[in-house]
Amino acid sequence: MTIHASFEQFSKKRGTRFAVEGLTFDVPAGQVVGLIGPNGAGKSTALAGLTGLVEATSGRATVFGVDYRSLRRPAGRVGVNLDGMDVEPGLTGRRHLQICQLAAGVDSDNVERVLEQVDLAGEANKKVRDYSLGMKQRLGIASALVGNPQLLVLDEPANGLDPEGIQWLRRFLREFAAAGGSALVSSHQLMELEQVADQVVILKQTVLFRGTLEEAKTLGGGSLEAAYFKILAGAQ
Numbered sequence: 001m002t003i004h005a006s007f008e009q010f011s012k013k014r015g016t017r018f019a020v021e022g023l024t025f026d027v028p029a030g031q032v033v034g035l036i037g038p039n040g041a042g043k044s045t046a047l048a049g050l051t052g053l054v055e056a057t058s059g060r061a062t063v064f065g066v067d068y069r070s071l072r073r074p075a076g077r078v079g080v081n082l083d084g085m086d087v088e089p090g091l092t093g094r095r096h097l098q099i100c101q102l103a104a105g106v107d108s109d110n111v112e113r114v115l116e117q118v119d120l121a122g123e124a125n126k127k128v129r130d131y132s133l134g135m136k137q138r139l140g141i142a143s144a145l146v147g148n149p150q151l152l153v154l155d156e157p158a159n160g161l162d163p164e165g166i167q168w169l170r171r172f173l174r175e176f177a178a179a180g181g182s183a184l185v186s187s188h189q190l191m192e193l194e195q196v197a198d199q200v201v202i203l204k205q206t207v208l209f210r211g212t213l214e215e216a217k218t219l220g221g222g223s224l225e226a227a228y229f230k231i232l233a234g235a236q
Contacts, residue, residue, distance in 0.1 A: 002029040004151040004182040009059035019045040025210045027184045034197035035186045041204045043186045051080050075104035079144030082155040089129035104147035114142040133160030152183040194224040
């Protein structure tokens, strides 16, 4: 099995406390892995560690077997859209993606391709300040896709999407995985993860559960949400 991302006893301390400790799991090719946990559980720290934004206190997080920062053209391997990655509001959606395309070192045709892919072609010349939250989410996903990555790292990608947008995201993630890509998705929307995830990691500073979606649902009597609350309650 080809592994696109891996956490090996990854730990990060902030002051005297661990934001996350001993995190260990893989993101295999062809799969969507859902990372879930309450606010402050360490999900954002884990994603930041994987994408080189924070340094591990101990252990390591790697993409394609190496540190993200050692990738020669990271956008061509890993597409990233994390909370707080803001877009200059005075830019149009197309111009923002053109800047991403230049930074990624890929062909300019990719801009039009991803605009179509996320259904923003008709809004591409609007300024980002005039975008709805859902449109901004789609633009963030487009930014992650512009380099033709094999791995996506997405933080709460369904936030702000309307029902049609959520259906689109669900279909997109499954098609991306079916084509051999992989995705690590942090989300609070458990019912949506239940529709797309192959594996689930439940985190609260440390890993409380990791396994297949079906294994998690079995613990919850057929429901990921029930399993999530049962596992959290058992960790109290």
